[in-house]
Amino acid sequence: MWYLCVFYHRLLDYRKPEFESLAELFGAFGDKRSFDPHPRDRALRWRLPKDHHPDSPFHFVHLPSEEIARNIANRSLLVKGIYELWGEGNDYEELEEAVKSYPDERKLPYLSPESTFKITVDSFGKVLSLQEQNEQIQGFSYIPFKGRVNLKNPDHNFWLMETDAHETNNGLPPVVQRRIFFGREVGVADRKLIPMYQLKTRNYLGPTAMDAEIAFLMANQAQAAPGKLVYDPFVGTGSILVSAAHFGAMTMGADIDIRVVRDGHGPDCNVWSNFKQYGLPMPICLLRADNNLPPWRPGLKEVFDAIICDPPYGVRAGGRKTGGRKLLKGIVGPYTIPDDKRADHIPSTAAYTLFECVHDLLDLAARMLLVATSEQMLSSRYSRVLLTMVKTSSYTEEVALAARIKHLEFKENHLKWLENGNLHSSVFSPADAESGDSKESKESKPKYRGKYV
């Protein structure tokens, strides 16, 4: 059945991928456990309201059941609400026509005398005064509401939504045209989630702790759920695992920096206390390990349901890997740590370039896991992209070898550029340097931005 989905007008690229990921999690595409070699075929059908631009918050989506719609709405960060549409139109006369012709068997069950209801008025692109809102509500006398009104906790919540073309975005044409919708609420978002988990009040933070909203989006892309095991190879303060744990997944994390995972800032301010703060189950384990030389036993594979992480890009924080810089470059010959110093020796680490990090990550994923891209604007000059990859076939020696070869080719072409710290400087250098790298500069075609990006 077709439903009206209203998104929050922000993080536009993330909306549909999150929605589709949750749709899959809640069974919209059939049996969850079936191994689908073509995940791209699992896509929902979407339609836009008349004269609306794809960036509009209003979309029609086809879902197999109301229960799935409600589950998606409740868990999503970006869906404001999902509604069964009773009517729409360009003006109130058209709306009335539409609602009157909507089948009775879809309406009457929700208008019964034993039920309670309320009507909420919402507008996008214009402001409606309280008086105007009340007038609109009174205008619905043609709908045979038999139940009592309950403004606090009604059985059924009906929404009147007006959209209009007053919103301007960077001088671009408006995202919506005038359209009026009336529908029955099927599910709404739990926006209490973000205030509860926001970093402002987080017990233990690090410089690259993941923003709560994005962490939840990542957990939704990863379909974190009870019974699943989720791994973060760059766990840091655990900000990403916290969101996965909130949705019931078992979590595991590793970091090369032992001070972050083991010590934190003290006995009450560390990764564990972050989980305690929210009453979440602790991670199954945290370990100090190098993602470049992971400590997994050979033959171990397909253990994690998801790997969710924010790898060190070398921009705000650089990655490290085992093996001193001088050692790896051959400036210093291989050396042995004297026996009496071995216990407390802190191994030197070398710069862990982004491509090597990504290669190791992909190898980890290919091996250990039983794909949407969305862009987050981080500043006016650069942004980062959330990549979701879905594993489609098993890990074999051939796959590993092919990947290694491709990686070495890529390394030859890009090594010099990345090693010279150019990623960091191209992000932070003064704004004249737009020439040169297509890697960093964004498209010149203007894009619509959500209000709070």
Place this chain on the structure above:
Amino acid sequence: MRLLTHNMLSSNIKGVANGFPLRIEVEKVVEKEVEINHDFLRNIFPKIDWKALSDASRIMGYHELPEEPPEPSVLEADIEFLRKFHHALLELHLEEGALLCPESGRKFPVNKGIPNMLLLEDEV
């Protein structure tokens, strides 16, 4: 460090042929309750090296696991067995101690429940 973790780790020092399973040196074991999830246990069971788990649990002071791995059908039907599996896998913690490479004897310390698996420069 729980035994689920121990079951996944090995000593990957250069020159070591088989670094699994790591021998456990116990200094402090703590039991922490974890909510049981039967689906999780059934999903993870095929990935577990049973002998390593069974031996490790004995070293940690828990003797209820059979030495031979159970038939998968046991996991479906026997809730009591699942309880024991859950306890060994997730509720026994090595807070302080070490993991030893079975070939070289090299110690990977475990402090505050966190194993330090970082290799030294000459082990790489």
